[in-house]
Amino acid sequence: MFAAALSGFVFNLLHILSLYTPPHDNIIRLELRHIHGTAPDTGRIVFADYRPEKWIDLTGTAGQSYSIKTRKIRTYRPQSIGAFNDARAWSMRFGQSVTLPWDEDDVLGPDIESREVLLALAKMSSNAYLQPNETGWYELGANWTSTYPFGWEPDADGFRGQVFATPDNQTVVLSIKGTSAAFIGGGGPTAKKDKINDNLLFSCCCAHVDWTWTTVCGCHRGGWKCDQDCLEESLIEDSLFYPIGVNLYNNLTYMYPESNIWVIGHSLGGSLASLVGTTFGAPVVAFEAPGERMAAERLHLPSPPSTQHVTHIYHTADPIAMGTCNGVLSSCSIGGYAMESKCHLGKSIVYDTVSNLSWSVDIRTHPIATVIEKLLSEPWQPSLEAGREVPEPRHEEDCVECYSWDFGNYT
Ligand SMILES: *[C@@H]1O[C@H](CO)[C@@H](O)[C@H](O)[C@H]1NC(C)=O
Ligand SMILES: *[C@@H]1O[C@H](CO)[C@@H](O)[C@H](O)[C@H]1NC(C)=O
Ligand SMILES: *[C@@H]1O[C@H](CO)[C@@H](O)[C@H](O)[C@H]1NC(C)=O
Numbered sequence: 498m499f500a501a502a503l504s505g506f507v508f509n510l511l512h513i514l515s516l517y518t519p520p521h522d523n524i525i526r527l528e529l530r531h532i533h534g535t536a537p538d539t540g541r542i543v544f545a546d547y548r549p550e551k552w553i554d555l556t557g558t559a560g561q562s563y564s565i566k567t568r569k570i571r572t573y574r575p576q577s578i579g580a581f582n583d584a585r586a587w588s589m590r591f592g593q594s595v596t597l598p599w600d601e602d603d604v605l606g607p608d609i610e611s612r613e614v615l616l617a618l619a620k621m622s623s624n625a626y627l628q629p630n631e632t633g634w635y636e637l638g639a640n641w642t643s644t645y646p647f648g649w650e651p652d653a654d655g656f657r658g659q660v661f662a663t664p665d666n667q668t669v670v671l672s673i674k675g676t677s678a679a680f681i682g683g684g685g686p687t688a689k690k691d692k693i694n695d696n697l698l699f700s701c702c703c704a705h706v707d708w709t710w711t712t713v714c715g716c717h718r719g720g721w722k723c724d725q726d727c728l729e730e731s732l733i734e735d736s737l738f739y740p741i742g743v744n745l746y747n748n749l750t751y752m753y754p755e756s757n758i759w760v761i762g763h764s765l766g767g768s769l770a771s772l773v774g775t776t777f778g779a780p781v782v783a784f785e786a787p788g789e790r791m792a793a794e795r796l797h798l799p800s801p802p803s804t805q806h807v808t809h810i811y812h813t814a815d816p817i818a819m820g821t822c823n824g825v826l827s828s829c830s831i832g833g834y835a836m837e838s839k840c841h842l843g844k845s846i847v848y849d850t851v852s853n854l855s856w857s858v859d860i861r862t863h864p865i866a867t868v869i870e871k872l873l874s875e876p877w878q879p880s881l882e883a884g885r886e887v888p889e890p891r892h893e894e895d896c897v898e899c900y901s902w903d904f905g906n907y908t
């Protein structure tokens with residue numbers, strides 16, 4: 498009894514002390530440490546350490562560090578990854594969700610209501626600045642270093658990005674950029690299958706854009722009917738989309754076991770960042786990401802009590818983030834992918850560029866460069882008028898996915 502009272506007192510004391518941390522402590526400085534990518538031949542994750550002499554710095558910004566204002570963010574992480582995987586497997590097999598115990602944790606996250614913070618994170622999510630010059634790529638776990646023939650041209654397929662860290666390694670930021678042209682690098686024997694799986698994650702009923710689709714998936718039952726069981730069965734174990742993110746995160750915790758990790762990303766890299774952050778309870782900021790809520794469901798990810806540590810930033814003229822990227826006629830049916838999902842996890846900061854800047858809906862507004870140069874570089878008038886720096890973060894509560902479709906059992 499006494500012990501309990503004492504520990505309550507100590508807890509309160511600690512709590513009070515934590516309210517008095519000095520204000521200048523909330524700025525951290527992040528610098529570039531590694532570059533990551535997927536090897537074109539094997540699809541495996543490879544890293545290279547950032548050393549200026551090994552990279553051609555196209556804009557002279559690679560050595561720059563980013564100062565970021567932070568604040569405490571509440572996250573939820575599964576008590577064990579084993580339990581998480583078991584719950585997921587159970588849900589896949591029996592269609593029932595299992596209650597999973599989650600650890601609640603207050604960690605240092607980015608202050609997402611500051612425009613400067615969003616601007617810095619957007620720059621970190623962009624990776625157009627570097628080209629390799631005799632770079633040594635390596636795989637973690639395997640024990641070799643080699644010069645990788647690596648496609649680094651802007652349109653190369655796959656996920657790639659950078660790893661930033663504070664000088665003391667306390668905070669590490671994983672940035673993931675997915676190219677618009679493909680989810681997974683390389684091609685190889687499984688490319689077609691992966692594409693089908695990934696279409697299932699981000700389109701309503703297996704994506705109508707691509708002719709390859711009809712030969713493989715038969716869940717469409719005419720009109721707007723889609724067979725739910727069929728959809729579930731066509732998934733998912735084989736999809737490389739989510740495992741790539743999990744591997745990336747695991748690789749990073751191997752390099753930085755004690756660090757607080759954030760995950761940020763652009764486009765499909767943003768969706769992946771969110772799924773990873775939801776799995777591991779890491780703070781996430783995603784730019785112009787296609788809606789990933791449906792993907793999380795279709796992947797049967799156990800859902801934490803809250804995903805408010807995930808923040809999306811997008812604008813209304815971007816058809817990929819808005820989930821209006823569909824139809825054979827649209828410029829969006831890039832490479833046979835349909836992006837029809839539109840509901841995002843966590844909270845969204847949405848810039849209404851269509852109303853406020855009279856932009857037309859156009860896939861050319863999707864790149865991270867647009868976000869950096871046209872959206873975040875200048876103060877956002879509509880927010881300023883409301884006494885804020887950025888639009889208010891909101892849950893997409895009344896978001897309905899694929900509303901014109903009927904999902905059911907149509908055997
Ligand atoms: C790339 O590396 C080669 C040496 O392998 C060097 O001669 C060349 O100057 C480097 N290029 C740049 C732009 O750093
Ligand atoms: C990795 O390299 C170290 C020495 O550099 C060696 O001792 C170790 O056995 C190697 N591990 C594997 C898995 O090859
Ligand atoms: C931070 O991590 C790097 C590995 O990327 C290591 O070389 C360095 O010594 C670490 N620094 C501190 C202060 O722990």
Ligand SMILES: *[C@@H]1O[C@H](CO)[C@@H](O)[C@H](O)[C@H]1NC(C)=O
Pocket residue numbers: 540541542637638744745747748751
């Ligand atoms: C890193 O990720 C790869 C997948 O690309 C995985 O095979 C490997 O085991 C991981 N290494 C570590 C140390 O987590």
Ligand SMILES: *[C@@H]1O[C@H](CO)[C@@H](O)[C@H](O)[C@H]1NC(C)=O
Pocket residue numbers: 849852853878879
């Ligand atoms: C911005 O658009 C919103 C509607 O989305 C409107 O309510 C607001 O008045 C607009 N503000 C400006 C400055 O145009």
